[in-house]
Amino acid sequence: MTGAIWNLLLGLAWVLLSGDFSGLNLLVGLIFGYITLVLIEPQLDSLKGYPARVPRFIGFIGFFLKELIQANLRVAFDIVTPPWHMKPGVIAMPLSARTEMEITLVANLISLTPGTLSLDVSDDRKVLYIHAMFLDNEEELRRNLKEMEHRALELFR
Numbered sequence: 001m002t003g004a005i006w007n008l009l010l011g012l013a014w015v016l017l018s019g020d021f022s023g024l025n026l027l028v029g030l031i032f033g034y035i036t037l038v039l040i041e042p043q044l045d046s047l048k049g050y051p052a053r054v055p056r057f058i059g060f061i062g063f064f065l066k067e068l069i070q071a072n073l074r075v076a077f078d079i080v081t082p083p084w085h086m087k088p089g090v091i092a093m094p095l096s097a098r099t100e101m102e103i104t105l106v107a108n109l110i111s112l113t114p115g116t117l118s119l120d121v122s123d124d125r126k127v128l129y130i131h132a133m134f135l136d137n138e139e140e141l142r143r144n145l146k147e148m149e150h151r152a153l154e155l156f157r
Helices: 002-018 023-043 050-080 100-112 138-154
Strands: 089-094 116-121 127-132
Touching: 002 023, 002 050, 023 050, 050 138, 089 138, 100 116, 100 127, 100 138
Parallel strands: none
Antiparallel strands: 089 127, 116 127
16 A cells, blocks of 8 residues: 555656646656656565556456456347346355455455346355346356456455
8 A cells, every 4th residue: 555655646746846737647657656666666665565566456457347348238238139138146156355355345346247246245254145137157157256356356465
């Protein structure tokens, strides 16, 4: 978290010193700030691991947007075609997430994706119950959801 704050401050400093208050200039400042933090990371213990998390975060955003678009297209196709293709059902997915924050993140990411909804977490916090609009292939759905969970948890590690 410290690295992200320093990166933001360096980006804002770039914007203030350059006098150009555009979004593109802020992006340039954030990139230069990131490069600076990569270079000084070996000298500061508080920055350990930050340079590796940024590419993982950007990769996760790309992965999630791809999943979001695919799910939206599938739901939209089912809505506009007269015979409904959905086969709703509930599955239990074992969780690799352990902390409340990790479980909340995974459950919310699943609920944000059209066609799936997180229903409940077991009392021992090891199983997440999910309602799926398209339960054609339970194993494929579970595999896709586990991939999303794995990528989300990589952001914390």
